[in-house]
Each structure stands twice: as C-alpha cells, then as structure tokens.
Amino acid sequence: MSHAMDVLPYLVAAYVFLTGCYGLATSRHLIHAVGCLAVCQSATYILLLAVGYRAGGTAPVFSDIEPGSRPVVDPVVQALTLTDIVVGATVTALLLALVLQIAKRHGTVDPDELRELRG
Amino acid sequence: MNRLRLWLLAVGGTGLAALLVAACLDLPRFGGRSHPYGDRAVHASLRRHIANTIASVNFDQRAYDTLGEMSILFAAVLGCVVLLRQTRDEHRAPPEPAEVARPVRRYALLVLPVALVTGLYVIAHGQLSPGGGFQGGVVAATALHLLYLGADYGALERVRPLGVYETTDALAVSSYVVLGLAGLLAGTAFLANTLLPYGTFNTLSSGGTVPLLNAAVGMEVAGAATVLLAHFLDQAVEIEDATEEEPGK
Numbered sequence: 001m002s003h004a005m006d007v008l009p010y011l012v013a014a015y016v017f018l019t020g021c022y023g024l025a026t027s028r029h030l031i032h033a034v035g036c037l038a039v040c041q042s043a044t045y046i047l048l049l050a051v052g053y054r055a056g057g058t059a060p061v062f063s064d065i066e067p068g069s070r071p072v073v074d075p076v077v078q079a080l081t082l083t084d085i086v087v088g089a090t091v092t093a094l095l096l097a098l099v100l101q102i103a104k105r106h107g108t109v110d111p112d113e114l115r116e117l118r119g
Numbered sequence: 120m121n122r123l124r125l126w127l128l129a130v131g132g133t134g135l136a137a138l139l140v141a142a143c144l145d146l147p148r149f150g151g152r153s154h155p156y157g158d159r160a161v162h163a164s165l166r167r168h169i170a171n172t173i174a175s176v177n178f179d180q181r182a183y184d185t186l187g188e189m190s191i192l193f194a195a196v197l198g199c200v201v202l203l204r205q206t207r208d209e210h211r212a213p214p215e216p217a218e219v220a221r222p223v224r225r226y227a228l229l230v231l232p233v234a235l236v237t238g239l240y241v242i243a244h245g246q247l248s249p250g251g252g253f254q255g256g257v258v259a260a261t262a263l264h265l266l267y268l269g270a271d272y273g274a275l276e277r278v279r280p281l282g283v284y285e286t287t288d289a290l291a292v293s294s295y296v297v298l299g300l301a302g303l304l305a306g307t308a309f310l311a312n313t314l315l316p317y318g319t320f321n322t323l324s325s326g327g328t329v330p331l332l333n334a335a336v337g338m339e340v341a342g343a344a345t346v347l348l349a350h351f352l353d354q355a356v357e358i359e360d361a362t363e364e365e366p367g368k
Contacts, residue, residue: 006148006149007144007149013143022128052154052157054157055152060172060173061248062172073157074160075173076156076157090196091195097350
C-alpha cells in the first residue's frame with residue numbers, strides 16, 4: 001500500500017505524458033495538436049515537482065517561517081518547473097502563430113490534408 | 120493507412136509505457152528526505168539574505184540560465200511578430216465599437232487597477248514571497264487586456280502604444296545583460312551576485328542584484344506578453360483577407 005504511494009506521482013506523470021502523445025498522434029486539428037503538446041509538457045511539471053517533494057515539506061520561502069524550523073521542498077526543481085512553464089508558453093505561442101499562417105496559406109488545419117509542401 | 124498508423128502508435132506507446140513504468144520504479148522514493156541540491160540552494164539563499172529560495176536559484180545561482188530563458192522568450196516574441204505581420208494581400212479594418220453588458224464593463228474596469236497593482240506587487244516582492252518577474256509580468260500584462268473585455272479593442276489600442284512595449288521588451292533584456300557586465304567591470308564574474316550589499320533579510324532591498332534582475336525580467340515578460348497578445352488580437356480583430364472582403368463591398 002505505502003509502496004504504491006511511493007511511485008504513484010511518477011506514474012501519474014507518465015500517464016499524462018502518454019495521453020498527450022496519443023492526442024498528438026491522432027489529432028485531426030492543428031490547434032488541438034498544440035494543446036496536446038501542452039499536455040505532454042505538463043507531465044514534466046508533475047514529474048519535476050514529484051521529484052522535489054519532501055514529506056511534510058512546505059514552500060521554500062522564508063519570509064514567514066523560521067529557517068530550519070520546518071522541512072522545505074526542493075527549490076531547485078521548482079525553479080526548473082518555472083523555466084519549463086516559460087519555455088512551454090513561448091513554444092505554444094510560436095506554434096499557434098505557425099498554425100495561423102498554415103490556415104491562411106493552405107486553407108486547412110487538418111494535418112492529414114497537409115501532404116505536400118507548397119511555396 | 121490510418122489502421123497501420125494506429126497499430127504503430129499502440130506498439131510504440133506500449134513500449135514507451137513499459138519503459139516509463141520501469142524508470143518510475145527505480146526513481147528515489149516520493150517525499151524522501153535526501154535532497155542534497157535543495158539543501159545547498161537553501162543555504163546559499165539564506166547566506167545572501169534572499170527569503171524566497173526559488174528567486175535565489177533563478178536570479179543568483181542560475182542567473183546565467185535565466186539570461187538564456189529570457190533570450191528564448193525574446194526570440195519567440197520576435198518570431199511571432201514576423202509570422203503574424205500584415206501581408207501584402209491583407210488589409211486592416213478598424214474594428215466596430217462593441218456593445219458590452221453593463222455588469223461586465225463595470226466589473227472589468229473595477230478589477231483592472233487591482234489586477235495591475237497585484238502584478239506590480241508580485242514583481243516587486245519576487246525575492247520575498249512566492250512569485251517574481253515571470254509571474255507578475257504575466258499578471259500585469261493580462262490586467263491591461265481587461266480593457267478589451269470591459270470596453271472594446273479601440274480602447275485597448277489607445278492605452279497600448281505597441282512601440283513602447285516592444286522597446287520595453289528589448290530594453291529589459293539589455294538591462295539584464297548590462298547588470299551582468301557590471302559585475303565583470305567590478306572585478307568579479309558575469310552575473311555574480313557580489314556587486315551590491317545584501318541588505319536586511321526579508322526587506323524589499325535585500326538580496327544584492329536579485330531585485331534588479333527580477334525587475335528586468337518582470338519588465339521583459341510584461342512587454343513580451345503584451346506584444347504577443349497584441350499580434351494575435353490584431354489577427355483576430357483587425358486584419359482581414361482582401362479576397363474575402365471584395366464581393367461584399
């Protein structure tokens with residue numbers, strides 16, 4: 001029972017990642033595909049935060065707790081998660097801009113109809 | 120074709136799932152006590168009088184990586200501006216003034232200043248409380264767009280001279296680099312937090328260069344988010360395809 005809890009958050013991250021992959025592969029709409037990529041990326045947030053969790057820990061912010069009085073979660077992975085979110089947002093913005101261009105130039109946003117390259 | 124693809128996906132997905140589960144079983148136990156890097160980061164943060172350890176990791180210990188992160192954001196905004204520019208066969212039509220329900224208008228205009236101040240507060244207290252330049256910048260930028268919900272696009276355009284935000288974005292990235300170079304001129308390393316006194320723990324001016332770098336990031340993110348949203352909104356509201364418009368006129 002307790003052993004299941006030891007790995008459950010990691011398994012949730014894997015599940016979310018695979019769900020995003022399934023959505024990406026079966027997507028019929030490019031904006032939907034961009035959303036699926038965001039789902040894949042959120043799996044990495046879960047994984048990072050799960051790796052950094054410490055039992056009974058609180059946020060690593062010492063403006064209202066005495067340093068050393070309580071265990072805190074790992075701040076390094078939290079900073080990495082922040083970086084992850086920022087990069088994810090920029091990638092989403094760029095991809096959506098590309099989708100807009102594709103919709104204008106090709107008149108479709110179905111990936112299966114975008115077969116050949118056109119100038 | 121589609122059948123084949125689904126089969127391929129099922130085989131690949133099952134394989135990947137098996138590998139991921141095997142990897143998960145080998146990871147350190149969830150909630151474990153051993154976090155050597157975390158402990159060292161907390162110590163380094165407290166030594167430099169920064170209450171929010173995450174701000175310390177981002178703007179002191181990993182300040183160089185944050186420069187890269189800022190550059191990614193800047194490059195992405197630049198890419199979006201290029202991709203979403205007005206092409207030769209499109210023309211710009213000023214949007215019609217929109218009717219907004221009175222409660223929506225009242226609520227948006229009431230919340231706008233509160234949201235804006237909250238964003239600036241989150242930026243300013245980056246090294247003290249949860250938040251910082253990235254989070255506060257986004258809050259401040261989106262606060263401005265309540266004007267689009269509460270009034271209309273014309274009103275938003277009047278308070279949002281795009282050139283100013285584009286310049287702010289570029290200036291903020293430059294000021295981050297300049298702060299790094301200042302360390303070099305003072306005889307230490309690029310972006311090393313040894314330039315300014317660390318101040319009193321848990322006050323606005325504590326942490327050496329961290330509040331300054333944090334403010335630079337806040338400015339950059341606010342500028343970048345505004346420019347990005349402006350170009351997407353332009354596409355949705357103002358720019359029209361010439362070929363579709365012609366028959367109607």
